[in-house]
Amino acid sequence: MRLDPLRLGLLAVLFGVLFLPIVAVGLNAFAVEWAGSVLPVGYTWGWFAQMVTDPRFGQAVGNSLILALGSLLASSLTCVPAILAAHCYYPKLDRLLGGLVVLPYAVPGIVMALGLLRLYAGNYGIVLTGSPWLLIFGYIPLGASLYYMPMKSSLNALAVQDLLEAGYLLGVGDLKLQWRVILPCVRQGVVIGLILNFTLVISEFVYANLLVGGLFPTMQILMYVLRGGSGHLLSVLIMVYFVIVLIATTLVSLIVMRRKEAI
Amino acid sequence: MSFVQIRDLSKKFGETAVFADIAMTIEQGEVCVLVGPSGCGKTTLLRVMAGLAQPDTGSIRIAGRDVLGLAPHQRGIAMVFQNYALFPNMTVAQNISFALEQQGKRGADLAQRVAAMIDLMELGPRANARPAALSGGQKQRVALARALALEPQLLLLDEPLSALDAQIRKRLQVEFKRLQARIGFTAVFVTHDQEEALILGDRIAVMQSGRILQSGAPHEVYGAPASRAVAGFIGNINILEPQTVRHVFGQTTQDAWALHPETISLSPTPDAAKITAQGEITDRLPLGSTVRYSVLVQDVSLSVDVLSRPSLPPLAMGTRVFVEVNPADVRLLTD
Numbered sequence: 001m002r003l004d005p006l007r008l009g010l011l012a013v014l015f016g017v018l019f020l021p022i023v024a025v026g027l028n029a030f031a032v033e034w035a036g037s038v039l040p041v042g043y044t045w046g047w048f049a050q051m052v053t054d055p056r057f058g059q060a061v062g063n064s065l066i067l068a069l070g071s072l073l074a075s076s077l078t079c080v081p082a083i084l085a086a087h088c089y090y091p092k093l094d095r096l097l098g099g100l101v102v103l104p105y106a107v108p109g110i111v112m113a114l115g116l117l118r119l120y121a122g123n124y125g126i127v128l129t130g131s132p133w134l135l136i137f138g139y140i141p142l143g144a145s146l147y148y149m150p151m152k153s154s155l156n157a158l159a160v161q162d163l164l165e166a167g168y169l170l171g172v173g174d175l176k177l178q179w180r181v182i183l184p185c186v187r188q189g190v191v192i193g194l195i196l197n198f199t200l201v202i203s204e205f206v207y208a209n210l211l212v213g214g215l216f217p218t219m220q221i222l223m224y225v226l227r228g229g230s231g232h233l234l235s236v237l238i239m240v241y242f243v244i245v246l247i248a249t250t251l252v253s254l255i256v257m258r259r260k261e262a263i
Numbered sequence: 264m265s266f267v268q269i270r271d272l273s274k275k276f277g278e279t280a281v282f283a284d285i286a287m288t289i290e291q292g293e294v295c296v297l298v299g300p301s302g303c304g305k306t307t308l309l310r311v312m313a314g315l316a317q318p319d320t321g322s323i324r325i326a327g328r329d330v331l332g333l334a335p336h337q338r339g340i341a342m343v344f345q346n347y348a349l350f351p352n353m354t355v356a357q358n359i360s361f362a363l364e365q366q367g368k369r370g371a372d373l374a375q376r377v378a379a380m381i382d383l384m385e386l387g388p389r390a391n392a393r394p395a396a397l398s399g400g401q402k403q404r405v406a407l408a409r410a411l412a413l414e415p416q417l418l419l420l421d422e423p424l425s426a427l428d429a430q431i432r433k434r435l436q437v438e439f440k441r442l443q444a445r446i447g448f449t450a451v452f453v454t455h456d457q458e459e460a461l462i463l464g465d466r467i468a469v470m471q472s473g474r475i476l477q478s479g480a481p482h483e484v485y486g487a488p489a490s491r492a493v494a495g496f497i498g499n500i501n502i503l504e505p506q507t508v509r510h511v512f513g514q515t516t517q518d519a520w521a522l523h524p525e526t527i528s529l530s531p532t533p534d535a536a537k538i539t540a541q542g543e544i545t546d547r548l549p550l551g552s553t554v555r556y557s558v559l560v561q562d563v564s565l566s567v568d569v570l571s572r573p574s575l576p577p578l579a580m581g582t583r584v585f586v587e588v589n590p591a592d593v594r595l596l597t598d
Binding site for chain 2: 185
């Protein structure tokens, strides 16, 4: 397709607007000094070295990854089977689930956080206060809708009932049918849910701060702590965060593309 | 004893009867076609036979065995679904082998059987393609291969050709007949297309409103419909009530007449040996090998099929003709 100069110009402006903040943050992370000039005055790895050697950095990155991976595991193990079961076997429950998954976004964050604190403060026999488990389990309701929408879109494109019945006639049980047929067919929806959940958890601040705060500092908490200090160090942390999200989403996208080719 | 025996089978959804008092027998190696309009209960009957739905009353015996208490896969039944229900994530070969794996087939035995089915259905070049890359006709053949690979005692087919265009459907009907003659499987084929039923069935069961109105060989059902409903559904039959017969042909009768369009002939002069009446051609529909005329006789329109002949030009609209019926071709409807 041939692009005319106007379209090319519009695309350039769009990319510029989208990438300018990232480029600026990146430049600031390497800038010796950047004040009163269009571009930084000199570049250095010094801020990176200072950030990486700060013990809080390693702890924050580690905590964020533990939270992200832990919550991915917990949410995928609970949400994916629930969505499949509701769609395939309990249509009434599926309608209810469709309403429930948007509920965490309809409730203000502070109300949700207080609810979670109350739930996990021992009032109902579960004590998770101050531990990362509170966040891991707390993120499950937030993540449910991020699995629900893309998975439902994939499931709606399948004649699930016919596939299940074809399997029953062959003597295949429900678990095997889900594992060998339905789940591979909705894999793309699941993977999109995984990416969305990962980015949600690793960039989430409100719940992390309200529920666990300084007891389990994440990258977002450290960014909050650094906001009053050096802007260069904050830029370094933001760039590391961008790189982690970029690597994770690229990896998952590559896996999806490879699997799609196989199909 | 018949190979498949269905007795007093009834099924309700809530208070609505889907079908009632179904009784049917199918001999081994026979293709029984269930034909009827949409919503008459034929697909539900098929699902009950497959074990995918439970009847309220009745019994189903296959090869002398009562199958109603058995799970679908224990009934010796395979099914081809209307939308084929091929597993989208598996190739043609994998769809067939997945079915066979459930029967415990492994290794060389499995590979040999899959290859044989692929050969039988002439799917060789598409063996590694996924269903999304197949044409409708190819999908239909894969679904049939997957079903036949299991060597079922009874094959059920739920309108498997309805989604295909007319040309492919006709070709696959011929292929199905050929395959059935070669393998000799016993099958129940559901369709709403009466022409397809007449082509494919060794036996036809006409269903309407949850009941089998008539069952028999295609020529019996077509040639001698037992009721107005069957006559109305099978073919484009002229149904004349007794008073209409009197009005049109001047004949006295207690029962309605069913006149097949191809048994009525058109002539410029009356034949004393036949039942005749004079009318006028009001419409003409070329159907390829035949021409269907609408002839208005005493304010009653009759459908008449006349063989197309290149040497004879079709009759013009408004032509006055005599419609002639051989008394032996009159079918009486007693219901």
